[in-house]
Amino acid sequence: MAHNSQDTDIRSVWPRVSAGVNEIMANLMNGMSHGRYIELHTVIYNYCTSSRAMTHESHGGPHRGANLMGSELYNHLKDYLRNHLSVMRADAQTRVDEELLKFYSTKWTEYTTGAKYLNHIFSYLNRHWVKREIDEGRKTIYEVYTLCLVSWRDHMFAQLQSSVMAAVIKLTERQRNGETIESGLIKSVVDSFVALGLDENDSKKSTLDVYKVYFEKPFIDATDAYYSAESEKFLAENSVPDYMKKVETRLYEEESRILTHLHNTTTRPLSRACEDVLIKRKLPIIVEEFQNLLDQDKTDDMARMYSLCIKVDGLDGLRTKFETHVRRMGLAAVEKVSDGGAAPAAATAAKKPAAGKEDEGEEAQGEDKEPGGVDPKVYVEALLTVHKKYDAMVKEAFKSDQGFVAALDKACREFVNRNKVCKVNSSKSPELLAKFCDSLLRKSAKVAEEGEVEEALNNVMIVFKYVEDKDVFQKFYSKMLAKRLVNEASASDDLETSMISKLKEACGFEYTSKLQRMFSDMALSKDLNTAFRSQQEQNHDATDLLDFSIMVLGTAHWPLQPPNTGYTIPEDLIKTYDRFQRFYNQKHNGRKLNWLFNMGKADLRTNYMKQKQQCTFQVSHFEMAVLLQYNDRTKYSWDELSQQTGVAADVLKGQMGILLKAKVLLLSNGALGDSNSQYELNEDFKSKRIRLNLIVPVRSEVKQEADETHKTVEEDRKLLIQAAIVRIMKTRKVLNHVGLMNEVITQLSARFKPKVPDIKKCIDILLEKEYIERTEGQKDTYSYVA
Known part of the structure; x- marks a missing residue:
């Protein structure tokens, strides 16, 4: 194909090309005809291809000529872009603030649009000469579109970026101050900064380096400065709860700003910066306010505080204050009821009278305040009320955060096990809890729906979870269960079974195995x-x-x-x-029966009253032994009754006291228990009831039984500690003193919290019994004796 000399000489080719480039860069592409577009493309194509043919003849090969002529065309375009941008930059430098942003945004849009068209017109240059240069490792050669961006970066952006960013920051501040702005201006600037992030090693790849350095960093620094000033001023004039509402609003606004006109990679850096200046730096003030919110039960404000503080890992201070507050409230609630006050609110089953019970004469026992102590029902309700309140707070305000759950558990464990009631006896809580269970599960003149009792038992398990001395609860519960079963006083077998299942789930099969065996014996x-x-x-x-x-x-x-x-x-x-x-x-040869007459009871029908009234007395075996004597005579001395019943004086005295108080017997002379005192059958006895329960626990016996139970627990603990020590040493063979102590505490903590002196005593006992021995030459180290 023959070529005109004008197609091969850059001095004649460039004026024709530059005219078309001017049209494109002046944004006149829409008015350019298709023929004009083809003409420009053809001129460039002819120049590149003719140069190869010409240089083949004059220089002996096409490669060198193509490089030379492509370079001249490329350099002319590069010079043109530099000059074009210099004129544009000079115009831009006369503008400031929003006017500068509008100019920059408009020119960037026009320039990049023109660059795309230039890239198409110079496509042959891109495919051959530029590609060859890049393949040969020349880092400063780019495709035409990339060359346009590089030129903008070097001759426009480099000189204007600080002014543009200052304008962006001012515009953003106006928006933060409540003004409506044209956010598209900022979006256009962001797009330009992102587009200018070119990879020096691969011109086809882009990075965010330019955006990160020249936009994101100054934008975040300005955000920090703005909110530092605003937060100081706002806190000086407003309350902390109002400040937190303001912070929530600001954080939401910044999230929206990212969505509308910032790059999505700025989400975390900007959020972190806002959280740092608005929350983290003000954390001491926020945490200090937390106590006031707790005192006033401001759940919504606490929820807001939680959602803010969790963003900066600032919950430790809140958790500590929450734990201290809950513990203090728990201790105060117990102190109130221990001084004779009522529980703050009912947390257990509501009781209501049952029809027909009055005539039967069955009365509730064990629900009264115990000697020198506190009503178990009131005590447990006080504990539950505090837990219920703050458990709801953890769920609602703190989203069931595990740290707050742990803080609540720790606080509850403290006020359940170490309160005013527990000062005299550290195991008082499990004892009272067991007595409260007894009041729920025993028949009484007050009954509740089975569903209500079930709910109350679930509440009992909440307190039980925090009780450290679970072995004490087990002892008292088993004794009371035994009495309920023996006296046929259980309200419901289903409820009894349900409670045992709850205990089994909480502590395992071994904990409830004896309780389950009791029911088996009852069936047999x-x-x-x-x-x-x-x-x-x-x-x-x-x-x-x-x-x-x-x-x-x-x-x-x-x-x-x-x-x-x-x-x-x-x-x-x-x-x-x-x-x-x-x-x-x-039936069972070889077995021995041990009779427990102290647990027996009997019904005695009367026919001695002068009014001809018949009444049935429900009595203990010892009371029965006394009253049956009066079938023969109507009057006995103390010595006669003591001799004929065979009952010890202290026990007989308690039983006689009940009969005298009920006016079944009358003391005619002397004092109760005196040898010469006389006891006469009261033939004028009257009762509104046809059935009278005379089985009343003697308070001194109740206290003695409780003391004996605690003593039994202590003895059992010594055996459990010794067993744990032997079990650990058998496994470990050799162990130092501290390690042994820690492992014993860990193993037994599920049942009770062993005391260090008790563990030391048990170690000494096992040393004497030669289960373990001190390791020779090693201080405070023990060895297992096989």
């Missing part, structure tokens, strides 16, 4: 009674039979102690007693 006893009654009906006349039932219970899992007094079985019972002994020995 029913079968035994049925068999004995059937035999008696076959072998004896009906008039010779008593309405008799008995419970045969295993000593290994029933916490019942034989009476510490003598007892002479009344003549009316001797026959039945002997018959059952023979029946049981035939």
Whole structure:
């Protein structure tokens, strides 16, 4: 193909090309015809291809000529862009603030649009000469579009970027101050800064270096300065809760700003900067206000404080204050009820009278305040009220944050186990909790719906979770369960089973194994009674039979102690007693029955009253032994009753006191327990009830039983500690003193918190028994003796 000399000479080619470039860069592309576009493209194409043909003839090869002629065209374009941008820059430098941004934004849009068209017109140069130069490693050669960007960066951006950023910052401040701005101006600046991030090693790749250095950093620095000043001023004139609302608003605004006109990579740096200046630097002031919010129960403000502080890992101070506050509230609630006050609010089952119970004469026992102590129901409700309040606060204000959950648990553990009630006896909480369970599960004149009691038992388990001496609870609970079962006083077998299941889930099978065995014995006893009654009906006349039932219970899992007094079985019972002994020995040869007369009860029907009233007395075995004497006479001395019943004086005194208080017997002379005192049957006795319960716990006996239970717990603990030490040493073989102490505490903490002196005593006992020995030559180190 023949070429005109004008197609090969850069001096004649460039004026024709530059005219078209002018049209494009002046944003006249829309008016350029397709023919004009093809003409420009053809001129450049002819220049590049003709140069290859010409230099092949004159220089012996096409490669060198193509490089030379492509370089001249490229350099002319590069000079043109520099000059074009210099004129534009001079115009820009006469403008400031928003006017500068509008100019910059408009020119950037026009320039990049023109650059895209130039890239198409010079496509042949890009595909051949530019590609060859780049392949040969020339870092300063770019495709035409990239050359346009580099030129803008070097001759426009470099000189204007500080002025442009200053204008952006001012415009942003106006927006922060509440003015409406043209956010598209900032978006255009951001786009230009992002587009100018060119990879020096690969011109086709881009980076965010320019945006990060020249836009993001000064923007964040300005944001820091703006909010530092604003926060200082706002806090000086407003409250902390109002300040937190302001911070929430500001953080939301900054998030919206990122979405509308900043690059998405600025999200975290800008958020972190705002959080730092608005929250972290003001954290001491915010945390200080937390106590006031707690005192006033400002849940919404605390939720706001939590959501702000969690952004800067600033929750430790709040958690510490929360824990201290909850502990203080718990201790105050217990102190109030221990001084005779009522629980702040009901947290357990509401009770209501049951029809027909009054005539039966059954009365609630054990719900009254214990001697020198506090009502178990009021005490537990006080603990639950505090927990319920702050548990709801943790869920609502602190989104069930694990740190606050742990703080609540730690505080509750403190005020449950170390409060005013526990000062005299550190194990008082589990004892009172067990007594409260007893009041819920025992039949009484006050009954509740089964669902309400179930809910109350769930609340009991909340407190139980925090009790450290769970072994104390187990001892008292098992004793009270035994009494409920023996006296047939359980409100519901389903509720009893449900409670045992809850305890099993909390502490494991071993914790409740004895409790479950009690129910098995009760079932076996029913079968035994049925068999004995059937035999008696076959072998004896009906008039010779008593309405008799008995419970045969295993000593290994029933916490019942034989009476510490003598007892002479009344003549009316001797026959039945002997018959059952023979029946049981035939059925279970080799077993021994230990009779617990102190746990027995009887119904005595009366026909001695002058008013001809008949009444049924429900009495203990010892009371029965006394009253049956009056079938023969109406008056006895103390010595006579003591001798005929065989009951020890201190026990008899308590039983007689109940009969005297109920006016069943009358003391005619002397004082209760005196040898010469006389006790006469009150034939003028009256009662509004046809059934009268005379089984009333003697307060001194109740206290003595509690003391004995605590003593039993201490003895059991010594054995558990020793067993744990042997178990650990058998596994470890050799262990130092501190390590052994720590492992013992860890192993036993689920049941109780062992005291260091007790562990030391048990170590000494095992050293004496030669289960372990001191390691020779090593201080405070023990070895297991196989």
